[in-house]
Amino acid sequence: MWWNGIQPKWRQVSTEGALPGPLSAATNSDSLDALKKGGVSGLVTVLISLKWWMPLHGDVDKEWGAAVEDITSSLQLMAKASGGTKRKNDVEPKPKQKRRKT
Numbered sequence: 001m002w003w004n005g006i007q008p009k010w011r012q013v014s015t016e017g018a019l020p021g022p023l024s025a026a027t028n029s030d031s032l033d034a035l036k037k038g039g040v041s042g043l044v045t046v047l048i049s050l051k052w053w054m055p056l057h058g059d060v061d062k063e064w065g066a067a068v069e070d071i072t073s074s075l076q077l078m079a080k081a082s083g084g085t086k087r088k089n090d091v092e093p094k095p096k097q098k099r100r101k102t
Helices: 043-053 062-082
Strands: none
Touching (some): 043 062
8 A cells, every 4th residue: 555655664564565664663763754745745645545455345344444543643643743733834924005096
């Protein structure tokens, strides 16, 4: 599963098609910052992929359920680690200029 391939090294497993290693294996220095990205391998693509993979016939796919649980846990851990704050803009906003009356 490609979800394993975009994980930080400490979570990746060598078994083809497997989910990443457990989050409980993390040490204090381990982080999920590698997942905080956009683009082709970003989190939006991960969520869209889950939707496409979702069982269509109402049958529960155990692998799909495990992937949903892992991705949910990862997102919750990232939100908790960030303290729920947004990143600051790299560029200072320009001050608004007053319009002149003509």
